[in-house]
Amino acid sequence: MRPHRSQRLALMLVCSYLLLAAAAETARAQCSAPFLVDQTFPTAGPMETRWRICWQPMAGNGLVITAAFFQKSPSAPLIRVFWDARVSEIFVPYHSGSPRYHDVDYGFPLIPLNSNDCPAAKGGTILGSGKEVCKELRDRGLAWKDDTNVRRGEEVVLWGALDAANYNYVIEWTFRDDGVVLGRVGATAQNLPSVPFEAHMHGPIWRLDIDLNGFAGDSVFLGKHIEPVAGTTATDTMTLISTESGQQWNPLEFTALHIQDSTLKNSRGHASGYHLMPIRTGTPRHFEDFTRNDFWVTRYDPAEMAGDSLPTYVSTPANVANADIVAWYYGGLHHLVRDEDGEIVNGIWRGEAHVMWTGFMLKPHNLFDTTPLFPVATTPPPPPLCPQGQRCCEMEGNRCRICVPNNAQCP
Amino acid sequence: MPVLSSYVPHSKISLTAVTVIAVVVLLSTLPGPTVGSGANALSQQIQPLDPLTPAEMELAGQLASADRRVKAAIGSGRQRLVQVQFLALKPARVSADPERLQIGRHAAVLFYRYDGDQGIHVVVDLEKRAVVSVTRIEGRAVPLSTEEISEAFALAARNDRVRALLGSRLNEFKVANLAAGERPQNRVEGLRIVATFPRDPCYRHRCIDLLFHTSDGYIAGNTVTVDLTAQTVRAERTIR
Numbered sequence: 085m086r087p088h089r090s091q092r093l094a095l096m097l098v099c100s101y102l103l104l105a106a107a108a109e110t111a112r113a114q115c116s117a118p119f120l121v122d123q124t125f126p127t128a129g130p131m132e133t134r135w136r137i138c139w140q141p142m143a144g145n146g147l148v149i150t151a152a153f154f155q156k157s158p159s160a161p162l163i164r165v166f167w168d169a170r171v172s173e174i175f176v177p178y179h180s181g182s183p184r185y186h187d188v189d190y191g192f193p194l195i196p197l198n199s200n201d202c203p204a205a206k207g208g209t210i211l212g213s214g215k216e217v218c219k220e221l222r223d224r225g226l227a228w229k230d231d232t233n234v235r236r237g238e239e240v241v242l243w244g245a246l247d248a249a250n251y252n253y254v255i256e257w258t259f260r261d262d263g264v265v266l267g268r269v270g271a272t273a274q275n276l277p278s279v280p281f282e283a284h285m286h287g288p289i290w291r292l293d294i295d296l297n298g299f300a301g302d303s304v305f306l307g308k309h310i311e312p313v314a315g316t317t318a319t320d321t322m323t324l325i326s327t328e329s330g331q332q333w334n335p336l337e338f339t340a341l342h343i344q345d346s347t348l349k350n351s352r353g354h355a356s357g358y359h360l361m362p363i364r365t366g367t368p369r370h371f372e373d374f375t376r377n378d379f380w381v382t383r384y385d386p387a388e389m390a391g392d393s394l395p396t397y398v399s400t401p402a403n404v405a406n407a408d409i410v411a412w413y414y415g416g417l418h419h420l421v422r423d424e425d426g427e428i429v430n431g432i433w434r435g436e437a438h439v440m441w442t443g444f445m446l447k448p449h450n451l452f453d454t455t456p457l458f459p460v461a462t463t464p465p466p467p468p469l470c471p472q473g474q475r476c477c478e479m480e481g482n483r484c485r486i487c488v489p490n491n492a493q494c495p
Numbered sequence: 496m497p498v499l500s501s502y503v504p505h506s507k508i509s510l511t512a513v514t515v516i517a518v519v520v521l522l523s524t525l526p527g528p529t530v531g532s533g534a535n536a537l538s539q540q541i542q543p544l545d546p547l548t549p550a551e552m553e554l555a556g557q558l559a560s561a562d563r564r565v566k567a568a569i570g571s572g573r574q575r576l577v578q579v580q581f582l583a584l585k586p587a588r589v590s591a592d593p594e595r596l597q598i599g600r601h602a603a604v605l606f607y608r609y610d611g612d613q614g615i616h617v618v619v620d621l622e623k624r625a626v627v628s629v630t631r632i633e634g635r636a637v638p639l640s641t642e643e644i645s646e647a648f649a650l651a652a653r654n655d656r657v658r659a660l661l662g663s664r665l666n667e668f669k670v671a672n673l674a675a676g677e678r679p680q681n682r683v684e685g686l687r688i689v690a691t692f693p694r695d696p697c698y699r700h701r702c703i704d705l706l707f708h709t710s711d712g713y714i715a716g717n718t719v720t721v722d723l724t725a726q727t728v729r730a731e732r733t734i735r
Contacts, residue, residue, distance in 0.1 A: 115544035138544040144638050150544045150583055189638040189687040193674040247673050249684040249706050250713055277706055277713035278733045299585055371691055386584055387616040390636035432712040
C-alpha cells in the first residue's frame with residue numbers, strides 16, 4: 085500500500101529533523117571530525133564517564149587542545165575543563181652556556197605518522213588531514229583494587245611529534261576515565277650535531293587555560309603539605325593566589341595548584357576543582373628569569389601565549405582571584421648524554437636518543453560526588469556444570485550431557 | 496459531524512496536526528548554532544574550533560596588513576609577517592550552556608619588526624573581516640618563519656667556512672619547508688637562539704643556528720649561527 089501524501093510529508097519532516105539534529109550535535113561539539121574526539125568510558129558496556137575534546141595541529145605548539153569537556157556520569161552535564169591547553173615553549177640550554185634554544189619559536193610542524201607509530205592493533209587511530217596525530221585507547225592498569233574486587237581503568241591518549249630539527253618532541257595529552265588529565269612531553273631523536281656530547285636541559289612550559297564551568301569565577305590556591313620533622317603532626321594548607329605571580333614547587337611540601345570555580349560544587353556541596361601536580365625528576369633553574377618558577381598564574385589575555393615572556397606578563401600583577409585565569413607549568417628533562425645516544429661516524433652523527441618524559445597531572449578534587457568507576461559491576465559466577473560431588477564427562481554446547489560421581493569412571 | 500470533517504478525513508486532520516506540532520516541538524529542541532551570527536561564506540562549512548583554512552589564513556594576513564593601526568605599529572622599517580595562527584577568542588557574552596557558546600572565527604597574526612626587536616600581535620575577526628586588537632609584544636615571543644631560514648641559508652652560503660664545510664654539495668642543500676611535508680635528503684634546518692646577555696652579538700637580534708642534514712644524517716661538529724638582524728654569519732668547528 086502506498087503511503088498517504090501526508091504520511092510521506094511526516095516521514096520527510098522526521099528525516100529532516102534527524103538530519104538537523106545530527107548537524108546540531110556536531111555544532112554543539114564546536115569542532116568537526118577529525119578534530120573532535122568524543123570518548124565514552126568504559127569502551128565496552130554502558131557509559132559511565134565521557135570526554136569530549138577538540139584538538140588542532142599548530143605550528144610550533146604542535147598538538148593543541150582547543151576544548152575539553154568532562155561528563156562525570158550519564159546524567160551529569162558536560163563540564164568544561166580546558167578552553168585551551170598547549171606546550172607554550174621548550175627551552176633548551178646547554179651546560180657550557182651556549183647554545184640556548186627556544187624550540188617552540190620556529191613554528192615546527194607535527195610529523196606525519198604511520199601505522200608503526202600508531203598501530204590499530206594497539207588501539208591506535210591516526211587522525212588529521214596530515215595524519216599527524218595518534219589517538220590511542222589504552223588500558224591504564226588498576227583504577228583501584230580492594231581484596232578480590234578490582235577495577236581496571238581506561239584512557240584516551242592523543243599524541244603528535246614536533247619536528248624540531250634534530251630533535252623530536254612527543255606532545256601527549258591523556259584523558260582518563262576518572263577525569264584525570266595528563267600532559268607530557270617526550271624528547272627523542274638525535275643529539276645536537278654541533279655538540280652531540282654536551283649535557284643539556286629540555287624545559288617545556290605548558291599554558292593551561294583552565295575554565296571550570298565557564299570562563300570567569302576561577303581561583304587558584306597554592307596547596308602545601310607541612311610536616312616538621314621535629315614533630316609527628318602534619319597540616320595541609322591552601323593559600324589563595326590573589327594576583328598574577330610565579331610559584332615554586334617544593335618536593336618536601338608536595339606543592340600543587342588547586343584550581344576551583346566559585347559556582348562549581350558537587351552534590352555534597354563541596355567546591356569542585358582540579359589539582360595541578362608535577363610529575364618530574366628534578367627542578368630546572370637557569371639564568372633566564374622565566375625559569376625561576378615552576379608554576380605561574382596569569383589572567384587570561386589572548387596575546388599572552390609565550391612561556392618565555394611570563395615575567396613580563398606578571399610585571400604589573402593583575403587580580404586573578406575569582407577571575408578568568410591561565411595556569412602555567414614548567415618542567416624539565418635533564419639529558420645527561422650517554423653512549424647509548426649514538427656516535428660520530430665519518431663526520432656524521434649516527435644514533436637515536438630514546439624518549440625521556442616530563443609532565444604533570446590534573447586530578448579532579450571533589451568533582452565527583454563519590455568514588456568514580458565504583459561499585460564494580462559483578463558478573464555472577466557461571467552455574468556448575470554438574471551437581472556437587474559430580475564431574476562432567478561429556479559436554480553438549482555449553483552444558484554437561486553426562487555427569488558422573490567424582491569417584492566414578494565415565495561411560 | 497463538524498463541518499471541517501466534510502473536507503478532511505478525521506485521521507488526516509490528526510496526522511497533519513500532530514506532524515506540525517511535533518515538528519515545531521522538535522525544532523524548538525534543536526541546539527542553536529555555535530558559529531557567530533555574522534558568519535559568512537568562509538565559515539559556513541566549518542565549526543568554530545576547526546583549524547583555519549588556507550583561505551582564512553590568507554584573509555587574516557591581508558586584513559591585518561591593511562589595517563591602519565597595524566601599519567603604524569610595524570612602522571616603515573624592515574619587518575615581516577611571520578605567522579597566522581588559529582585563535583579561539585573567548586566571547587564577551589557567556590552562555591549558561593557552555594556547549595552553546597557563540598564562538599567566532601578569529602586568527603592571531605604575528606609581525607616582527609627588526610628595529611627594536613618587537614613583535615606585533617594582531618587579532619582578526621574573520622567573520623566581521625575586521626581587526627579586533629593590536630598589541631605590541633616582545634620580539635622573542637615571535638617565532639621564526641621558513642622564509643627567515645631561507646634568508647639565513649642564503650647569507651651562510653656566502654661564508655667561506657660554510658662553503659668549505661659543505662663543499663661541492665653546497666648547491667644540493669635546500670631549506671626544508673617542514674610544514675609542507677618537505678624533507679629533502681640534503682636539507683637545511685634551523686633552531687632559534689634567544690641570547691640572554693647584552694654582550695652576546697645575538698642579544699635582541701633574530702639569530703638562527705643552521706643544521707645541515709645529508710642522506711647519511713646530520714653533519715656533526717660544526718656550528719653555523721646567522722644573525723638576521725645584523726646580517727652576519729659565524730661558523731665554527733666545535734669538535735676537533
